[in-house]
Amino acid sequence: MGRFLLKRFGLALITLFLLSVIAFSSAQLLPGNVGRNVLGGFATPQAVAIYNRQLGLDRPVYVQYGSWISHFARGDLGESLEYKVSVGSLLGPALVNSLKLAALAFLICVPLSILGGVTAALRQNRFTDRAITITSLSLTSIPEFVTAIVLIVIFGVALKWLPVTAQAPPGSGFFVQIKYLLLPAFALTLVLFGYIARMARAGTIEALDADYTRTAYLKGVGKTTVIRKHVLRNSLLPTIAVIATQTGYLIGGLVVIEKIFNYPGIGQRIYIAAQNKDFTMLESGVLVIGVVYLVATLIADILYSVLNPRVRLGGEAE
């Protein structure tokens, strides 16, 4: 187990290094001049050159990369070129916001999807199965901005049950914050439900057909126990992998949802940084999301290995 984790951690570090190189290089490729963008169109070329020199942008790219990554490793994310404040002070709250929304969406979506998928598998080819499969597939195929707007119109504008913006007023308590986050979390649930439920359904059907399940039944074990101990434990393995891969999307890829619900998450911050050529914010934001994504994947790997001994014992068995 220890060796397995060490190996996964090492791979995560290599991935992070590659991601930092890609993020830094991509930002360099964006058209435009930082000094010109900050100082405005009327600034003289001399003033632009001086500004760029002050920022160290006249140094070779690899020196700039080294300086940036070493500062990042020490927790110094630099200063936003657009807003003239530390990137950490902007990305920190944005990341917390994104984590809050992702956590609530997960809490609603994962149990519902697994329940839906397993129920569909247990009622395979019957009405319940068809209803769950068709509904989930339809919901997944509807773009999230459409789902979000429909939810806003029904629950926010017509019924006025829930707030249409996701950002709770400053100083709001836990339950008020939950109330504000419900609509975007529902929108995400509707998008992810079909994906996770179908994986859970497929895994459950496969496990139900497996030899060990048949053996358990032949040994006279009760249906509930077979499902709980043998079917679910095996059927959820691919589902966990899918859920882990959705973490990156839920943390940094919710630009559309964040825009529609006017939620200041990290996805929107990075999107605006890319639009406005705020390189320091863009590079650090991408890397922060990368770190979160890798941590989530690592946790999923650990869970996977706990549920599936073949994974953690693979090396030793050889």
Added chain:
Amino acid sequence: MDRESRRRLEEFRREAGPIENNVIDELAEGELSRSDFIKRASMFGLSASVIGSALAALGEAPLAFARPEAVKAGGRLRLGIIPPPTHPIEPILFFDQGSLETGGICGEFLNRTTLSGGLNKELATSWNPNKNATVWTYKLRPNVKFQNGTTMNADDVVATYKTLTGDPSSEALAAFKGVLSPDGVVKVDNETVAFHLDSPTAAFPYLTSSTTYQAIILPSTYQKGSFVKTAETTGAFKLTQFTPGIGAKYDRFTGWWGGHAPLDGVDVTYYSDDAAVAAALLGNSIDLIGQIQFATGRPLFGNKNVQIFRARGATHREVCMRVDLNNQLHDYRVRQAIAYTLDRPAIRKTLFNNLADLGNDNPFAPAFASTDKSVPQRHKDIRKAKQLMAAAGHSKGFSLTLTTEQVGEIPQLAQIIQRSVRQIGIKMTLRILTETAYFAGSQTGPPSGWGTTPWLNTPMNITDWGSRAVVNQLLIAAFESKGVWNAAHYSNKKVDRLSKSFLGAISITDQHKYSKQIELQLLHDTPVIIPYFYNYLAAGSKKVKGYKADALGQIYLSHTSLS
């Protein structure tokens, strides 16, 4: 006319200069309508009592003052601003809507442009020109406190204006370049400032008003970069918190010279999506939206819980065609032909539900008193357009790229133009950039060139222009040969000369004389197509009282309350 009105008017005329007397003569001789008289009289600094006396003396309806609404004090207004500021909040660098709205809530100017196009006193109590409008003397309001506790005086105004006109990065140069230089800003005494202009400018008081949104008066000790860190303006509200891209918080300034603002404060939330901000108002998450577009805010129109605030002004789009390139657009007949393909009334109906004035391919908006309205309106005429194309040797058409920005209804306008010019054989490709990409690069302006920015250098483009209270800035920056925002690179010595004459003209008759010639010349040369001047629109819930939209988008909340 009552004896008291006559006495006051005669007394004023004895002491007034030729410019002030000329305005009254213009009303007496029927050259000015009542509303245009009020606009021009306030521009030349005539007091309300003199304006009222003049109207009464000359048989016009007296000045009407709206009875103040019963105001309920207290409460915090929840305001949605779209889009968020794209740069640090620094007045002299304001050029985007989010920044000017954020700064304008707490900032004040020497005077303020009103909804009807007149001028109200703000930090100046009077302004008077010399006889040829080359020197304007402003008397400052006494006992005005900055939010840092110091008292405003002439040194502060001089320092502010020297920065506005002297800092090379100042966006206010678009208003003041060629009009006012740093050396022309002179302190007369502690409460008086004189502006010695580079050239005669009859409408100068408008340039010191809220229409030049960078001209917020700041203390002489103000340090660049401290606007969001320390409250140092004079307005009814002080900025107490600013989170980039998220929102801002303002609290009532108890030392405001204007007394006690009804609201306790203002909580601003920034939005970057039209649907989100409209839903927020409909869902009661905010009380007021600073700016809405008809095309993207349709659910708000006709909703019984929403009130729409309108301001007729000069907000417009300029379809600029480079006249200096070696391509088809070099020929004025091709430019005219393109202009003749547009069905302007249909465009106005589609994009604005008729909440706009038709444009006539020159910057003189119908809302300006100085516009000569006898110049015929250009209409769609495909036959004439085809004749012009044939005369220019392009009867089979050609290919062309139109570059523009993803702002408001502009992409839809670009598509309409694309469809329209197809009728005369022009195959138009659209290149729609983000706002940031469109304005990226340098824009140093002539004589050293227009830099590298797409909006001043592409062969044909569409750019958004905010409203102005007078045509001056639109004319100088976009149509004079040395205009810093002359995207068509248009150069016509006759127009330059006429423009100078127009800007210095005192009487409305002279202004009409020059504006007519400029309008006709621009119709002929057509370096720019201006299809419409649209109304500025804002929206609020029914509980918002005492708010008025501003044609430029300033959000003035000092007298606003919540029911």
